[in-house]
């Protein structure tokens with residue numbers, strides 16, 4: 001009886017692939033997971049940064065940490081990176097999809113190219129990642145997946161329609177995949193951050209100081225580790241009965257009517 005209440009944040013002990021792992025929320029997830037002993041693979045467009053951070057994480061936490069240059073919009077790049085990851089990590093029992101970009105051009109700025117690129121990076125990559133790692137996840141007890149959505153999936157704004165549509169798609173894709181993956185004993189959830197300080201949000205936060213905080217119930221912008229710790233929980237046995245869920249980590253933004 002006592003055993004079932006022991007903390008299990010670092011369990012299972014299998015490795016985790018983190019896309020967008022060289023910056024912001026992906027990097028925070030990598031630190032949070034490595035801090036409880038889980039091997040990590042940081043996949044990112046920015047190969048230099050992925051290598052540097054992987055080296056730092058390995059030295060800091062004493063875990064296997066791999067840095068790889070990968071464009072997750074490209075199916076063949078995902079296949080090659082999956083092989084390299086399999087060779088370097090003891091196992092893969094977790095995926096975190098954080099790679100992303102945000103459009104700024106509103107309706108007028110949408111082109112066929114940037115529409116497809118937005119859907120490919122935020123949405124299609126989830127499917128390709130799962131197809132690449134399905135056998136690995138199936139083999140590891142307690143495997144779990146987290147896809148980064150956003151409060152933009154729920155709150156409308158004129159600025160970034162591609163991003164918002166893709167993030168809305170993440171929520172419904174996760175619910176559909178959760179049914180399929182549950183049959184294999186694999187959980188999948190989405191995390192919707194609100195405003196968190198990262199290189200992605202820094203320009204908007206600097207341009208409009210104090211503006212976004214006004215409607216947030218906790219009256220501050222979030223820190224990357226506040227998302228990393230939630231992702232770590234969802235990938236752990238502590239979250240063994242959570243699948244198909246959207247966990248909102250926004251300090252009380254979506255729920256706010258504060259004026």
Ligand SMILES: NC(=O)c1ccc[n+]([C@@H]2O[C@H](COP(=O)([O-])OP(=O)(O)OC[C@H]3O[C@@H](n4cnc5c(N)ncnc54)[C@H](O)[C@@H]3O)[C@@H](O)[C@H]2O)c1
Nearest residue numbers: 020023024025044045071072099100150193195196198200
């Ligand atoms: N920061 C926030 O407030 C916030 C809020 C809601 C959702 N999110 C989501 O969280 C995720 C991470 O965002 P962040 O704030 O850490 O941004 P970030 O810009 O700091 O990090 C994103 C990383 O993804 C990488 N990347 C972009 N395109 C890629 C591709 N095609 N292949 C591989 N890597 C690629 C970038 O190189 C970068 O390192 C994104 O999906 C973003 O939409 C962030």
